[in-house]
Each structure stands twice: as C-alpha cells, then as structure tokens.
Amino acid sequence: MSFLWPWLLALLPLPWLVRRCLPATDPGAVLRVPSLDAFVLPSPNQAALPGPARTRRRVGIDLWLASTAWMLLVLAAARPLAPADPHDLPATGRDLMLALDISASMATADLGVDGRPTERLTVARRLAQDFLSRRDGDRVGLIVFGKQAYLHTPLTFDLDAVRAALDDVAIGLAGRETALGDAIALAATRLREFGGNARVLVLLTDGANTAGQLTPTQAGWIAQREGLRIHVVGIGAERTQVAMADGPRETNPSADLDEDSLRELAGRTGGSYRRATDAAGLSAFYRLIDDLEPTDLGHADGRPAQELYPWPLAAALVLATLIALRRRTGARR
Incomplete structure (x- = not known):
C-alpha cells in the first residue's frame, strides 16, 4: 500500500502536541453539593463501580474513540492506494499532436457537408473525432490556438478524453487571431x-500567422531540429457566393490562407501539405495520416491504483457518531 499524500501522516500526533503545549486550565473554586448517593447501596442491576471510577472509565473510552477517529481521518486524507490488477499498455503506435485553429475565421460556413454549407470548425472537429477512432495504440494530444496557443489535452492513450476535449473547443477560446x-x-x-x-x-488552419512570438519559419526550424514531422491541411473553400445589394457576388473566402508558407513548413520537416476545400478533402487528408509509420513505444505493464480512503473515512464517521451518542446519553444521566 502507498499514499498519494504521505506527508499528511505527520498530522497524526497533532492532538497530543496540542494537549501538551497548551497551558493547563485552572478550574477555580468548585461548589460541592453533598449527595446521599454515596450512602445508598447499589441495586443488583446497578454497576458496582463508585461514581468517580465510572466517570474515569467513561472518559477513557471516549478518549480512545476520539484518538482512533482522528487517526482514521488522517489516514483517509493521506489517500491510501492499493495496486489493482496489471494490464498491458499498447506496444506500438505514434506520438501524434493535433493542433487546431480556433480563430474567428474558423466560424466561416463554406465547407460543404451533404450539400449544405457548414462552419469550418464544425467540420474539422467532426472529422478529427472520426480520425481518432482509428488511432488505437497511439498517444494523441490536442493543442488549440488563436491569438495564443494552449495545450488543451496532453499526450495520452485515452482517446475518449481527446474526443471529449474536441467537443469543448469553441471559436475565440484562444483569441480571434492566429498564432x-x-x-x-x-x-x-x-x-x-x-x-x-x-x-x-x-x-489544421485556415489562415496566415497574425499573432504570437514566433513566425512559422522560425518554428519550422525548431520542429526540424527536434525531428518533428508536420502535416498541414489548409481549410476553406476557394469560391463562395455572397449576397450583395446589387445581387450575389462570387468571392474567395480563403484569400488569407498562406499556402506558400504552409507548404514550405511541411516540406522542411518531411511532412506534407494538403488543401481541403470541402469535407471530403479533409477526410482524405486524415486518411493520408493513417499511412504514417508506427513508432515503437516498447512494452509496459500498467498497474492502476485503487483508492482506499472511503474505508477509513467511513470508520471515522462511525466512531464520531458513537462518541456523539455516548455524550448525549451521559448528559441525560
């Protein structure tokens, strides 16, 4: 057995230290009222112990119960752990990080899904979740970026956690620009x-670098030095119809997409660049990633820990209830 927070066990002698360090209280003068109880013979059903001895015994039991309850509470707070049954972790796969653009332009509804224009982020998120369903054995993480870049989910084998994180992503969460x-x-x-x-x-991005401390070229050199292969997809339709006062007009909603820089970035790191003008193009890009070489992560035995704190916590609560009942009963006598 181990403890998540073993340093809390240092609190075990705290009640004893408080009792030793605090000055003794002076009860002062006490008015003693004579009683005839001392001269009355006990009945057969009455304990034979004299009053003071019975009181000392009761106080001793209460002290033992309180001390045990305190020890159990500290034990529960230290979070005891017991090893559960071991299981094997995946032996092969890839270390793969998704970086998703969530700047303001990702709200543009120009990607066709079933013949209907759909927001870029909605399509990217939906297809990314489908992509993750085929990544068993991979460690996957999620970065989101707008004006700033954030690690949303660190690398993990728990792909369900990454899919859930994708559901939480929203436009403007990291700012409206593109770092x-x-x-x-x-x-x-x-x-x-x-x-x-x-x-x-x-x-996955739909624009050019407009914020942040590093340019894509500078970051590309860092990635190349670290042996990081980058696959880039530029998202956005090439043409769309916009309603104007003099009638519909055709425009390019992806005019800000810096394809030259993205293509250079992918080539420098040994990756690839693709343009996705619709959902089918983005799906094809994800299928390309499925062809990457697996990386050997080795064999590891996973041994998850089982929490044991509910047991000492429940026992402490039972003892606390017993102490309260004993005091209530003693007050009535």
Missing part, C-alpha cells in the same frame, strides 16, 4: 518530453 508559429513550437516542446522515433504534428 501559427507558437502552436508549432508548443507541439515540438511537448512531444520532445516523450521521445520516440515518430513524432507527428497534424496542423
């Missing part, structure tokens, strides 16, 4: 902590 360079540098830093031979960043 491409910072997102790449953050991915390189986090992936470096895990090592492995195949470290992959899947970058």
Whole structure:
C-alpha cells in the first residue's frame, strides 16, 4: 500500500502536541453539593463501580474513540492506494499532436457537408473525432490556438478524453487571431518530453500567422531540429457566393490562407501539405495520416491504483457518531 499524500501522516500526533503545549486550565473554586448517593447501596442491576471510577472509565473510552477517529481521518486524507490488477499498455503506435485553429475565421460556413454549407470548425472537429477512432495504440494530444496557443489535452492513450476535449473547443477560446508559429513550437516542446522515433504534428488552419512570438519559419526550424514531422491541411473553400445589394457576388473566402508558407513548413520537416476545400478533402487528408509509420513505444505493464480512503473515512464517521451518542446519553444521566 502507498499514499498519494504521505506527508499528511505527520498530522497524526497533532492532538497530543496540542494537549501538551497548551497551558493547563485552572478550574477555580468548585461548589460541592453533598449527595446521599454515596450512602445508598447499589441495586443488583446497578454497576458496582463508585461514581468517580465510572466517570474515569467513561472518559477513557471516549478518549480512545476520539484518538482512533482522528487517526482514521488522517489516514483517509493521506489517500491510501492499493495496486489493482496489471494490464498491458499498447506496444506500438505514434506520438501524434493535433493542433487546431480556433480563430474567428474558423466560424466561416463554406465547407460543404451533404450539400449544405457548414462552419469550418464544425467540420474539422467532426472529422478529427472520426480520425481518432482509428488511432488505437497511439498517444494523441490536442493543442488549440488563436491569438495564443494552449495545450488543451496532453499526450495520452485515452482517446475518449481527446474526443471529449474536441467537443469543448469553441471559436475565440484562444483569441480571434492566429498564432501559427507558437502552436508549432508548443507541439515540438511537448512531444520532445516523450521521445520516440515518430513524432507527428497534424496542423489544421485556415489562415496566415497574425499573432504570437514566433513566425512559422522560425518554428519550422525548431520542429526540424527536434525531428518533428508536420502535416498541414489548409481549410476553406476557394469560391463562395455572397449576397450583395446589387445581387450575389462570387468571392474567395480563403484569400488569407498562406499556402506558400504552409507548404514550405511541411516540406522542411518531411511532412506534407494538403488543401481541403470541402469535407471530403479533409477526410482524405486524415486518411493520408493513417499511412504514417508506427513508432515503437516498447512494452509496459500498467498497474492502476485503487483508492482506499472511503474505508477509513467511513470508520471515522462511525466512531464520531458513537462518541456523539455516548455524550448525549451521559448528559441525560
């Protein structure tokens, strides 16, 4: 057995220390009222112990109960853990980080799904979740970026947790601009902590670098030095109809997409660049990622810990209830 917070066990002698350190109280003068109880012979059903001895015994029992309850409470607070049955972790897979653009432009509804225009982020999120369902054995993390880049979910084998994190992503959560360079540098830093031979960043964006401390070129050099392969997909339709006062007009909603920089970034790191003008194009990009080489993560035995604190906590509550009942009964006598 082990403890999550073993330092809390140092609190075990606290009541004894308080009792030793506090000055003794002076009860002062006490008015003693004579009683005839001392001269009355006890009945057969009455305990033969004299009053003071009976009181000392009762106080001793209460003290023992209180001390035991305190020890059980401290034990529960220290979070005792017991090893559960071991299980094998996946032996092969990839270290893969998703970096998702959630800037204001990702709210543009220009990606066709079943013949209907749909927001870029909605399509990207839906297809990313489908992509994750095929990544058994991979460690996957999620970075979101707008004006700043944030690690939303660290690398984990728990793909359900990453899918749930994707559901929480919303436009503007990280600001309305686009910090491409910072997102790449953050991915390189986090992936470096895990090592492995195949470290992959899947970058989804619909614009150019407009914020952050690093440019995509600077971040690309960092990624290349760390052995990080970057696959980039540029999201956004090439043409769309916009209603104007003089009638509908065709515009390019992806005019801000810096394809040259993204293509250079992918090529420098040994990755690839794809343009997704609709949901089918984005789905094809994800299928391309499925062809990456697996990385050997080795064999590991997972031994999850089982929490034991409910047992000492329940026992402490039972003892506290017993102490309260004994005091209530004693007050009535």
